[in-house]
Amino acid sequence: MSAELRESETGKASGVPLTLGFIPLVDCAPLVVAKEKGFAAAEGLALSLARETSWANIRDRVMVGHFDAAHMLGPMPIASTLGLGHVEAPMIAPFSLSLGGNAITLSTALFAAMQQAGAQLDSPPAAMGQALAKVVARRAERGDAPLVFATVHPFSSHNYELRYWLASAGIDPDRDVRLVVLPPSLMVDAALERQVDGFCVGEPWNSLAAQKGAGVIAVTKSALWRQGPEKVLGFRADFAERKPELLAALLRAAYRAAEWAGRAENNAELAELLASPAYVGAPAAVIARALSGRLREAGGDARPIPDFLSFHDNAANFPWQSHSLWFFSQMVRWGQIAYSPALAEKARQVYRPDLYRAALADIGVDLPRASAKVEGALTARTPVASRKGSMMLGPDGFFDGRLFDPDRMEDYLRSFGVDL
C-alpha cells in the first residue's frame, strides 16, 4: 500500500477522496456498487460520484481534472486521444465496466410499417433490417422525408452499432436515413412527438419508451454482437504515472463491484440502489428487467435475452485491445478518421490490459494471457489461455457471421468496401 493510502487510514477521512463522473444509465452500476457496497472503502478509497448531463462534460471534466476517472463510452477515450471532434487529450481505459446493454428502439408507427414488410417482434437482426430496408425504399419512392434515427454521441458504440445494422441491410446511414444525436432523457418524448423514428440507447431508456408506448425494442446490442464492448472506466493518460497505486486500488474496487453487480441474486438490491434519484432515477422494476435481460419489447411479455448486459461474466472487465481496435475500425469505416497503421497503434494502446493485470494480479483473479482476440470467433462457451487456467469465454458472434481479426484490420475494412 502506498504512503498516500496509508496516511488516509490513520487520518480523519475514511479514505483517499476520488471523484468519478457518471451518466444516469443502468451500466454505471459497478461504480455505484463500489461506493454503496463498501468495495471502494475496502481499498481505502472515499468515492464521490458526480452525475453528469452529457458525455461531452464527462470527457471535459476528466480532461481538466474535475474527475479522477469516469463512466465513459468505449470509443470516447480513443477519440480524445486521437483528437477527434475535440482537443487532443490522451486518455486511457484500463477497465471495461460492461458488455452489451444497448438496444435499438423503433417508433410504434415505423415498426407497424415494418410488420407490413414482414418483421415480427422476435425477428432476428438480419430479418428486422430487411423489413426496415423495404420501408426505407418505399418511402424514397414516394418522396417522403428520410427516417430519422438518434444515438447518444458521435463517438459511441451506439452510433457504430446502429450504422453496422443499417449498412448490413443495404441502408446507407449517411444517405438513406438521417442520424442525429439526442440526450437519452429526451428520446422517449422525441419518439412520441415523431421527431425521431428510432434510436439506439442504453437502459433504462428503451424499456421506458416501450412502457410508454413510444416504441418497440427491435434489436438488442447482444443480438448484433454478443459480448460487444460498451462502457469503460476512462482516465487521463497521465493518471497512471502520477497515481499508479490509486489507479490500481480503484480497479480492484471496480472489479469486486462488477463481480457483485453481475450476480443474479443481487439484481433486486442493485435495481433499488440504481433507482435512487441520485443515480439513474428510474423505477426499480424497469431497471431489474434490464439487469436480468428480460426486456419487454413492446411493453408486454418479456422473453429472456442471452447476455443482454454483462458486468462481469466472460471476462467482461478485461480491456481487450481488440475492442479498442474495433472501435477504431468503425471510426475509419464511417469517415471520422483516415486510416493509418500508426493511428491504429495509437488507438490500440488506449485500452490498457497491462494496468488491469498489474492491479489484479495479487488478488487471485484469473487473467487472460492474450491482450487481444479475434472477435466473433466463438460459437460456444470456450476455455481460453489464462494464468490459472480457469477462464471461460462465452459465444461472441456478430449477427452477420463476420470475424474481426485485429491483426488484419485493413482486410476487415476493405471487406466493407472502405478505400484505404
Place this chain on the structure above:
Amino acid sequence: MADEDLHILLIDDNAVRATVIEEGLREAGHRRVTVIRDMRELLRQIVEVDPDVIFIDLENPNRDALEQMFQVSRSVRRPVAMFVDQSDTASIEAAIDAGVSAYVVNGLRKERIKPILDMAISRFNAFNRLRDELDRAKQALEDRKIIDKAKGILMKSRDISEEEAYALLRKTAMNESRRVADVARSLITAAKLLG
C-alpha cells in the same frame, strides 16, 4: 471584418445568466450576439444563425448533439472546432471551471477569439458568484425562520426568555458540532412528533 463583427451565439436556457453574458459581450463592443433559449430544433436554429463562436453552458444536455453537428460537416457551412487553440489549456480549464464550453469556427485567429472567450468566462464566473450569494442569502433567511420557530417552541415549553432559548440552541449545537439551524430543525420535527 472588425473583431466586433464576429457573430457570437449563446445557447443557454437560463434567461438571467444569458442576459448577464449577452450584456457583457455587448458592452465590450460585440454587436452581433444571438441567444438561443428554446432548445427545440436546436440544430436548425444554429444553422440559421451561422455563428463564428458558440457558447453553451455545461448544464445543457444538448452538448452531445452539438458535437454530432460538428462531425457532420454537410449540415454546417463551415467546420467548427472546440476552443480557440489546442495549446491554450489554461483557457479550456478556465471555461470548464466556469461552467461553459466554447466552439469556434476553424481558422479564426486566437487573438480575435481570446478576448471574447475571456469575457464570457468572466461573466459566467460573475453569474456563479451572484447565484452563490443568492443561495446563501436564501439559506440564511430560511435558517432564521427555522431558528425563530424553534425558539418559540422552547420559550413556550420551558417558559424561558428568547435570549435563553437561543443560548440553549447554540449550546446544544456546539456540544453536538452541528449548525444552530440544524438543531432547530430537529427540534421542530421532534415537537411535531410529540404533538
